[in-house]
Amino acid sequence: MLVYLDNSATTRPYDEVISEMSHVMSSSYGNPSSLHRMGFDAEKIVKAARLKVSDALWAHSGDVYFTGGGTEGDNIAILGGARALKRKGRKIITSKIEHPAVLETFKALEQEGFQTVYLDVDDHGVINLDQFKSELDEQTVLVSLMHVNNELGAIQPVEEVGKLIRNMGKVYFHIDAVQSFGKLDMRSAVSAADLVTVSGHKIHGPKGIGALYIKHGTVIKSPVTGGGQEKNIRPGTENVPGIAGFGIAAELAYKDFDNKIAHMRKVRTHLLEGIKAEIEDIRINSFEDERSAASVLNISFPGVRGEVLLHMLEQKEIYVSTGSACSSNKKGQSHVLKAIGLKDEEIEGAIRFSFSQFNTVEEMDYVLEELKKAVKSIRKVTRR
Ligand SMILES: Cc1ncc(COP(=O)(O)O)c(C=O)c1O
Incomplete structure (x- = not known):
């Protein structure tokens, strides 16, 4: 998938x-x-x-x-x-x-x-x-x-x-x-x-x-x-x-707009609740509610390098981002995550999931399964 x-x-x-x-x-x-x-x-x-x-x-x-x-x-x-x-x-x-x-x-x-x-x-x-x-x-x-x-x-x-x-x-x-x-x-x-x-x-x-x-x-x-x-x-x-x-x-x-956005929010919430329930020691950097657009969810997984997690998910055909794709910061550290006061480990372990009207709840179940496995296996090495 x-x-x-x-x-x-x-x-x-x-x-x-x-x-x-x-x-x-x-x-x-x-x-x-x-x-x-x-x-x-x-x-x-x-x-x-x-x-x-x-x-x-x-x-x-x-x-x-x-x-x-x-x-x-x-x-x-x-x-x-x-x-x-x-x-x-x-x-x-x-x-x-x-x-x-x-x-x-x-x-x-x-x-x-x-x-x-x-x-x-x-x-x-x-x-x-x-x-x-x-x-x-x-x-x-x-x-x-x-x-x-x-x-x-x-x-x-x-x-x-x-x-x-x-x-x-x-x-x-x-x-x-x-x-x-x-x-x-x-x-x-x-x-x-x-x-x-x-x-x-x-x-x-x-x-x-x-x-x-x-x-x-x-x-x-x-x-x-x-x-x-x-x-x-x-x-x-x-x-x-x-x-x-x-x-x-x-x-x-903007055609059928309210339904599309409600769907995106449902998909986002499904992933968010799944991560909260099944992966410990995380920091949710986005607002969980409507103070955030339905399109973005940013979460830090301390003890995990975002880039490593991204590539492990890529192996499973899941495509996410570590922050911004067009960051101007040479060190690769997101100026946005720095500005909201995250610690270095939280910045390095940040993943941005960004949704469209085409994503589904079923996809999120698959993402959650693979994410859980990947975070666990990375932390096994980094937190020995
Ligand atoms: C907030 C914001 N402004 C501007 C841009 C730049 O847009 P474009 O890629 O069309 O040049 C982006 C693209 O990532 C963006 O997210």
């Missing part, structure tokens, strides 16, 4: 996405900027997909711009937003547990003279609103926070942050919603934000495609320059097959 539990790293594309992309590539390969019928057909495909993505975001389609994925969306939003407001102030705020696409972009802005603030998080990965309030001041021009953390699943209070920012005048609020899109209803988060980044491959869509929502009236200075596509926010010939596939994925992700 193959059990794929690395859905926060990437997901299996929907069959409908694959067939739509294949159809677009073979039959509608025109350039949307061309003036002839083939160009017009390609433009129509982009337009239809934009509507689907904007519906999923509860946004106007004119406020949604296609990008080359989550990393590029984060870069355009943060560099573009901060640089547009730099005459007003130079302070930008984020958290310690962001994705490298945000953290490295903040570092790049430090080189340009911006003052950066990295908010602390509690032992499950949530920021402290009082600390945020005390940092938000007249000099602040941009705040960037993730909606759902990719390693823990923790949901940030983005609506409250949005309210506080709204009272401050001109401050842009960017939400990295790469891990929440398709997992949470986006309405309240999008209405709290000026800029929202999402990505295709986390929602059973293609890789290398994403979108940036830019609230009407939000002026940014995109770092990408070129031929004017996407209203100069992300110029470059449109990735028409990717866009078409992303549109289908966004539409399918």
